[in-house]
Amino acid sequence: MLKRTPLFEAHRAAGARMVEFGGWEMPVQYSGIIEEHHAVRQGAGLFDISHMGRFMVRGPHASAFLQHVVTCDVTAIPIGQSNYGLLCKPDGGIVDDIFIYHVPDEFLVVVNAANRDKDWAWLQNHARGFDVELEDRSDRWAMLAFQGPNAEALLVHAEDAETSELGNLPFHGVALTSMFGVNVLIARTGYTGEDGFELFFDAPNAEMIWARLLALGAPGSVKPCGLGARDSLRFEPCLALYGHEISETINPYEARLGWVVKFDKGDFVGRETLAAIKARGPARRLAGFEMVGRGIARSDYPVHALSGERVGHVTSGMPAPTLGKPLGIALVPTALSAEGSEFDVIIREKPVRARVMKMPFYKPRYKKA
Amino acid sequence: MSTIPADLRYSKSDEWVRVEGDEVVIGITDYAQEQLGDIVYLELPQVGATFAPGESFGVIESVKASSDLYAPVGGEVTAVNSALEHDQQPINSDPYGAGWLVRMRPSGEEEELMDAAAYAAYLEGRSH
Structure with a gap:
């Protein structure tokens, strides 16, 4: 039996297409992934992410x-x-x-x-x-993401008059506030590469808050978004997705997340091995790529060196809606991960040429002080 | 609820077939385009290519997924909808009209095809 968030009925009533994700029955799209994607890049979108722990x-x-x-x-x-x-x-x-x-x-x-x-x-x-x-607190709390360049201007109208935390909230800031008469923990965080907020509050208020947030601003100002757009929005700024760019068999240096590992702080689980990996350098690592040949690389497609030898795999790939072309991320030998390197992605048994490009594909537009 | 025109026949892999004279026109159903979402990429065969029923004749992709296209009938391709090469939107907006994919001269062999009522029941069965 798939698990459902407190907003399951609201999603279904609104005509969202539901899919299985990580044991959960979640909306993959409302009006369409591309439309929802652009809404978040250009305006504001609302995601139910109550499935997160x-x-x-x-x-x-x-x-x-x-x-x-x-x-x-x-x-x-x-x-x-x-x-x-x-x-x-x-x-x-x-x-x-x-x-x-x-x-x-x-x-x-x-x-x-x-x-x-x-x-x-x-x-x-x-x-x-x-x-x-x-x-x-996973089941007691709902969690929403309100993301996009218009998120702040719209969301201030949701905040109750006696509290006004939101406008002063710095990048990655978190504060307790009140919205529509309900206590809400609000953070300036997200997974889209845009400015935006994540909200935590008691689950019984989920339908009310979801509906009220969608009604902010002129009609259509806030678009309900599904996991499809969540994936394409995180893909363009190259934010890692567990099970794809990172996993138990991928270390932080391979995933280009060395900046998240701090040795100055003292001992922690994995420290010794991570220090050794850092010292010798990872043998393979993630590389962003664009297609030279025609085709769309998808997760798990094999990557071959130009010699024909299999050397890695695609971790994520899709037609990137903002950039307007198919892009991908692959785990390849470090020597092949440099910008301009070429390899073949095997798409339906045929090698299609790809070229390594700089990551992120889309520069995040966070609001930093 | 997706549209299922009464005058077409349907495959289990969600292609439709329309007979026009001694040729057939093939596309994907409204249900299929809804499931795929916005189509962004299409690979169609060359004119003159021949396919057995059930054989893959192309690929259709959305942001989220890649899906093979299967020939509901065997035959030789006599035309492809080349207007879709640069704009696949008609597959979403008009799957039974401007979104048609290929035209074939049928060999006479075909997949087990359904009429509209049977396809509707088939979709109903799959939605649970």
């Missing part, structure tokens, strides 16, 4: 515990801020990529939907010896 970490050792299990420096996240981090195995493979929000007295950790159970167990297993309390 949300764990609270609190107690005297909360910070020390997180510092032990993630690669980023948790002590560098002040209250009211958040940061991207990785859970790594002792061998350097990535258990998951997560977002850590520091709110008063506790941390909120957001994890991928498909990894919820695995991450929960991973955190529990590593909590021994730490005075921490873990609480799974």
Whole structure:
């Protein structure tokens, strides 16, 4: 039985096309992936991402515990801020990529939907010896993403008069506010390459808040979006998707996420192996590419060197709606990952030439102070 | 609810067939284009190519997915809809008209095809 978010009926009533994703029955599209994609690049879009995992970490050792299990420096996240981090195995493979929000007295950790159970167990297993309390809030809270260049201007009208956190919220900032009379934890984070916000609130309010947010501004100002556009929007700025660019058999240096690994902070799970990988350099790594020949590269298609030898695979690929051409990301030998390198993507048994280009394909337009 | 014209026949892989004189016109159904979403890429065969029923004659792709096109009937391709090469939008907006894919001279062999009522029942069965 597939799991459903508190907005399942609302999605279905609105005519969204539902698909299975990571054990969840989720809307893949409302009006169409391309239309939704452009709405977020040019205006504003609203996503139900209540399928993601949300764990609270609190107690005297909360910070020390997180510092032990993630690669980023948790002590560098002040209250009211958040940061991207990785859970790594002792061998350097990535258990998951997560977002850590520091709110008063506790941390909120957001994890991928498909990894919820695995991450929960991973955190529990590593909590021994730490005075921490873990609480799974995934089912109690709904989570929405309100993204796009118009997101701020529209969302300020949702905020109740007595609170006005949103306009002053810095990049990756997080604050408690009130919207439509409901307490909402709001963060200036997202997964689209645009300015935007993510909202957390009690699940019973989900339908009301979803409907009210869609009604903001002139009719049609806020477009409901599905996972299809979420994928194409994260693909263009080359934001990693678990199971594609990152996995338990891919380490942060291969995934070009070395910037998320901080050695200055002290010991953490995977540190020793990651330091060794960093010192010798990864043997393979992600490379963004465009097609020279005609065709669309898709996830898992083989990559061959020009000699014909199989050397890697495509991790994500699609016709990029903003750039207007098919692009892809592949895991290839480091020597082949340099800009301008060429290799063949095997599309339906035929080699089609591709050329490595600079990542990201689309430069994120975050609102930074 | 997707459109299913009464005068066409349908394959299990969601192609439609219309008889026109001694030729047939082939496309994908309204249901198929809805499932695919915005079509952004199309590979059609050369005129003169021959296909057995059930054989792949091309590829159709949306942002999300790639899908093979299967010949509902065997035969030789006599025309392809070359207007779709640069703009695939008609496949979404008019799948039974301007979005037609190929024209063939049928060999007489064909897949097990359904009439509109049978195809409607087939879609109904798949939606659960």
